[in-house]
Amino acid sequence: MTNPTLWRQEVTKLEAYVPGKSIEEVKKQYGLSEITRLASNENPYGPSPKAIAAMNAAAADSHLYPEPTSAELRSKLGELYGVDPSQILVSNGADNVLMLIGQAYVNPGDEVVYCVPTFSVYRTSTVVMGGVPVEIPLTADYKFNLEAMLAAVTDKTKLLYVCNPNNPTGTIVESAELEAFLKKVPPHVVVVLDEAYGEFIDVEGYKTGAEYVREGYPVISVHTFSKLYGLAALRVGYAIATPEVLAPVLAVREPFPVSRMANSAALASLDDVEYRDFILSTNREGLRYLGNELGRMGVGVTPSYSNFLFADLHRDAAPVVEALLRAGYIVRPCKAWGYPEHIRITVGSPEQNRGFVAALERILGA
Incomplete structure (x- = not known):
């Protein structure tokens, strides 16, 4: 032992x-x-039947290392979100992306603010790097309390996490509230929008994290192919941010994070509208x-x-x-x-x- x-x-x-x-x-x-x-x-x-066929076909090339940058997948995601492929990082599931963000940004003593209850990886990725989790209770209607999060920001704060929709409550913060929050975030802080369930939001005109990235906010928008696309076992996640914000995350990412089968299935899933x-x-x-x-x-x-x-x-x-x-x-x-x-x-x-x-x-x- x-x-x-x-x-x-x-x-x-x-x-x-x-x-x-x-x-x-x-x-x-x-x-x-x-x-x-x-x-x-x-x-x-x-998964989509097209995704199953694609991963079966890709299995024959399992003796070959994957293309390390997922260039084709990033290009297709760039078209979907209206961003340049250089603004997209693909890795081994959204939880892996969140761990990479912690490795890339959190120094010992840095504070990371989020509301609870929420996805546990925010705490794990902070603590493992010697950071300090600052946990704020949800509002009475189980939403992220953005005002309380802003009030908790200090000169030691490095990251703010917003899980939207939140897991386990399924709630969202309104677009106007979220945008007002982003405008008040100080320049030494990066906001991570965990949008693992974002595709399920059915609100007309609701703004996505990618839109905030396009508008220049210091945001990392995190997504997964596990939920909507049914590829949970294959582990495909991605982040959208400016190249400058993604640079340290790329530096700590594994050399070959996404398998050929996973990459092929993700591409086919996007095609099957x-x-x-x-x-x-x-x-x-x-x-x-x-x-x-x-x-x-x-x-x-x-x-x-x-x-x-x-x-x-x-x-x-x-x-x-x-x-x-x-x-x-x-x-x-x-x-x-x-x-x-x-x-x-x-x-x-x-x-x-x-x-x-x-x-x-x-x-x-x-």
């Missing part, structure tokens, strides 16, 4: 990330043959259906702009989560985020959503 005294000091301040229960784990534990996982915000339909629109449409319908059904059962539902719902059961969620597991449904309990009566529910297919609603109704009735 490794002696903890040999560990890097910052590592002793961290706890390993605890993912949601796996399908395999639940099948074995409860003796079930069919499991529906609505805990990890995965695309219930999987019809499939993307299908996923967005069914997700909107699923949000409406689940929101209505949960409300009918007396469950509190926070308005969501993502592919999941933050639901208040108004009772200890642990027994409900356990009963759902026995019924074959995995959801994410929110006790670790400080909300023991909440669960996070991924929007599934219509069939999965109906089955989940029926199971939850039986459990709550009992």
Whole structure:
């Protein structure tokens, strides 16, 4: 057993990330043959058929190293967002991009400000570099408190994280509020907009992080192919920022961060606009259906702009989560985020959503 005294000091301040229960784990534990996982915000339909064909074709070249800059993918993303490819960095998943940002920017003693609860990598990427996390509570309606974040900025502040939509609450800050916030950020601070769920925002005229980059704000916009495009297992994430802001991130990135299969699948996913629109449409319908059904059962539902719902059961969620597991449904309990009566529910297919609603109704009735 490794002696903890040999560990890097910052590592002793961290706890390993605890993912949601796996399908395999639940099948074995409860003796079930069919499991529906609505805990990890995965695309219930999987990747585009074009993406599957592309990754299968790319498998034949697995003996070759990938093209290290993902030039073709950056070019296609540049067309999508209206930015130059030099303003895009592609790496091994959005969480990897966030870790790279911490490595590139955070010195010992630097402060990093964000609201909680949110994605845990902001804290990890700060602490591992010897930085100081400055954690601000969300607003009463579970949104990032931008005014409180600005008030917390000091001359030691290096990064501000805004998760938009926020995980686990699914909330967003309005475009006008976000733009006013960016205008007040001092020049020694970089804002990281985590837009892993950004494609799901269905608000007319809502501004994306790429638009703020084009307008010259000191912003890094972070995205993933894991959610909307269903490539979670392949690990493809990217950042959009000016070349000057991306330069230190490129300096610490791995030489070959994205596999040939992942790169090919991402390219094909962007080409399959019809499939993307299908996923967005069914997700909107699923949000409406689940929101209505949960409300009918007396469950509190926070308005969501993502592919999941933050639901208040108004009772200890642990027994409900356990009963759902026995019924074959995995959801994410929110006790670790400080909300023991909440669960996070991924929007599934219509069939999965109906089955989940029926199971939850039986459990709550009992």
